[in-house]
Amino acid sequence: MVRWDRGDARSLRSAASPSDGSYGRHRPRLHLSIYTILSRRSVRRHNAVSARAFVAIHTDDVASLLP
Numbered sequence: 001m002v003r004w005d006r007g008d009a010r011s012l013r014s015a016a017s018p019s020d021g022s023y024g025r026h027r028p029r030l031h032l033s034i035y036t037i038l039s040r041r042s043v044r045r046h047n048a049v050s051a052r053a054f055v056a057i058h059t060d061d062v063a064s065l066l067p
Helices: 006-015 029-035 040-060
Strands: none
Touching: none
16 A cells, blocks of 8 residues: 655655746746646545455455455
């Protein structure tokens, strides 16, 4: 399962250099999504699907992915 850590966004924000060369200004938040690999919503979806698959496989020891 994928876990979202708020520190990941901070490290990505600090690691990315400004594209316009201005080091004193804050970049807009819109650019953060470019460097973020998985959004929080997609992480939640992935976790939900993984949990359903885990329960389906381990409940009756059959690899059934039906809801």
